[in-house]
Amino acid sequence: MAIKAEHELHKRRFSRNLGVGLALAGFVALMFALSVVKINSVGPVQGFDHAVRPELSEAAK
Amino acid sequence: MTDATVITRDDQGEAGFGDYFALLKPRVMSLVVFTALVGLLVAPAPVHPVVAVASILFIALGAGASGALNMWWDADIDAVMQRTARRPVPAGRVAAQEALAIGLALSGLAVVMLALAANLLAAGLLAFTIFFYAVVYTMWLKRSTPQNIVIGGAAGAFPPMIGWAVATGGVSAESVLMFALIFMWTPPHFWALALFMKSDYHAARVPMLTVTHGRRATRRHILAYTALLVLVSLGLGVTQIGGPVYLTLALLLNALFLRGVWTLWRRNEAAAEADGYRAEKRVFRFSLSYLFLHFGALLAEATLRSFGVGGW
Numbered sequence: 497m498a499i500k501a502e503h504e505l506h507k508r509r510f511s512r513n514l515g516v517g518l519a520l521a522g523f524v525a526l527m528f529a530l531s532v533v534k535i536n537s538v539g540p541v542q543g544f545d546h547a548v549r550p551e552l553s554e555a556a557k
Numbered sequence: 558m559t560d561a562t563v564i565t566r567d568d569q570g571e572a573g574f575g576d577y578f579a580l581l582k583p584r585v586m587s588l589v590v591f592t593a594l595v596g597l598l599v600a601p602a603p604v605h606p607v608v609a610v611a612s613i614l615f616i617a618l619g620a621g622a623s624g625a626l627n628m629w630w631d632a633d634i635d636a637v638m639q640r641t642a643r644r645p646v647p648a649g650r651v652a653a654q655e656a657l658a659i660g661l662a663l664s665g666l667a668v669v670m671l672a673l674a675a676n677l678l679a680a681g682l683l684a685f686t687i688f689f690y691a692v693v694y695t696m697w698l699k700r701s702t703p704q705n706i707v708i709g710g711a712a713g714a715f716p717p718m719i720g721w722a723v724a725t726g727g728v729s730a731e732s733v734l735m736f737a738l739i740f741m742w743t744p745p746h747f748w749a750l751a752l753f754m755k756s757d758y759h760a761a762r763v764p765m766l767t768v769t770h771g772r773r774a775t776r777r778h779i780l781a782y783t784a785l786l787v788l789v790s791l792g793l794g795v796t797q798i799g800g801p802v803y804l805t806l807a808l809l810l811n812a813l814f815l816r817g818v819w820t821l822w823r824r825n826e827a828a829a830e831a832d833g834y835r836a837e838k839r840v841f842r843f844s845l846s847y848l849f850l851h852f853g854a855l856l857a858e859a860t861l862r863s864f865g866v867g868g869w
Contacts, residue, residue, distance in 0.1 A: 508573035515574025526611055530674055533607045 576645040580628055580656055581621025581663075588848075589620040589716045595852040596720025596735055599798045599859040604724045611674040612723040616716060619667035619683045623712070625660035626691035629653050631699070634761040640754065660691070671723075679722040686715040700762075703769040707782075710743030711736075717852070734793045735855075741786035742848050745779045745818060749841040752776075752821070753834035772829075776822045779840075783818045787811045790851060800858040800868040807854065810847050817843055 535541075593616045597609055604612075628635065628646050636647035645651040664687050672680035694709030714736045721732035751758060751767045752775060758765040766775045790811055794804035817840040824836060861867025 505571050508571050511573040511575065512577070515577070526614070529607045530611050533605050537605070 572645060572650045576650045577659065579645050580625040580651060580659060581618075582624030582627075583621075585624060585713075586617050586621050588713070590617045591849070592735075592739065592852055593617070593716035593720035595856050596717030596732065597724050598720075599731075599855050600721045600724035601797065602724045602726075608674055609723070612671060612679065613720070615667045615671040615674060616683060616719050616723075618663055619671070619687050620716065622660050622663035622667055623687040623690040625656050625663065626687075627695045629656035629660060630691070630695050632656075634700075634763060637761040638757045640757055664691075671719075675723040676726050678726055678728075679719050682715055682719045682722055686712055686719070689715075700764070703764045703766040705764065706747045707744050710740050710747075713743060714739035731793070731796045731798045734789060734796060735852075737789045738786070738793060738851060739848065741782055741789050742844065744782040745786065745814075746841065746844040746848075748775050748779050748782075749821070749837050749844060752829070752837040753841075772826055776824070780818055780822045783815060787815065793851075793855075795869075797868070798855055798858060800861070802861065802867065803851075803854040803858050806850060810850055814840075814843060814847050 590613055594609075594613055597604060597612065628644055631641075632646040632653050635641035635644050641647065646653050646656050664684075668680050668684045668687070671683050690709070690712035694705065694712055698705040698709050717735040717739070718728065718732045721735070722728065748766060751765045752772060759768050766778060790807045791804070793799055794807050817836065820836050821840055829837060858867045
């Protein structure tokens with residue numbers, strides 16, 4: 497039997513690799529969207545970033 | 558020139574993506590997605606669309622994972638039954654240990670991700686559902702008691718409760734009644750199937766009620782559970798998530814279902830065999846529409862409420 501470039505086995509491997517790849521890409525996209533929503537749901541967040549912010553002091557609260 | 562010969566290896570373990578997807582029982586998963594989505598949408602608490610989509614995906618993934626665990630454990634009986642012999646594990650396309658690994662990995666992923674996306678209660682309910690289906694039903698009840706699908710049906714009944722928990726973070730009478738609707742629906746649905754697939758279960762030595770107690774007793778049980786199902790279905794109609802649209806449709810569906818089940822109860826085996834179990838097959842098919850339309854009506858009520866016209 498001559499060697500064939502494409503075997504049915506290769507097609508199955510390709511479908512598996514493609515499926516796993518797309519599932520992982522979808523998962524990453526979902527995680528990103530979920531992170532954005534979760535962070536935004538907390539509202540504006542301010543923290544110490546080496547600049548003087550009087551509104552963050554205890555006295556201002 | 559020498560002609561080279563390729564020795565093709567055994568194809569076992571070279572499954573395509575479709576075979577792995579089939580491990581997750583996509584048809585069961587579609588019912589889980591639908592009922593969980595309804596549970597989430599009818600709840601009286603808004604959920605961000607991204608959180609809702611992610612939660613439903615993780616609930617579906619958990620359901621799929623329990624399906625893979627079921628296929629790992631039940632490969633021996635799946636191979637015997639005509640209906641299940643072409644599944645990936647008994648057909649030899651996916652190794653049993655691979656199904657186990659996929660089932661365990663996806664279970665862990667689905668539960669942890671649902672906890673992060675929604676809340677701990679929803680994740681806990683999902684974990685319990687997976688445990689109930691894979692261990693209590695598949696490993697324990699399925700091969701030991703004819704009441705297997707009655708108690709095992711609880712696993713399929715949890716998704717709307719999980720959807721509700723995603724939105725509200727709690728459990729309420731409405732979510733318990735949605736659970737009860739699927740729980741009571743499962744026995745008549747599967748026993749109607751068993752009435753015309755008896756030889757399959759018999760060959761696999763699964764103690765279905767038709768095998769252990771005979772078809773006459775099965776017909777009685779179908780009628781009894783349908784009577785309980787009617788009570789739950791109508792009870793759901795007078796709760797906060799019910800309404801005139803739901804109740805009208807529920808009355809019609811229950812009348813039709815009861816009529817079909819009544820026919821089954823009155824028939825004997827000679828009559829059933831004479832027409833090729835036509836009435837049994839009709840009840841089985843109608844039971845699918847029955848459940849789908851009940852949850853569809855709950856969704857319709859929720860949609861109407863958002864326009865200020867639905868509900869009581």
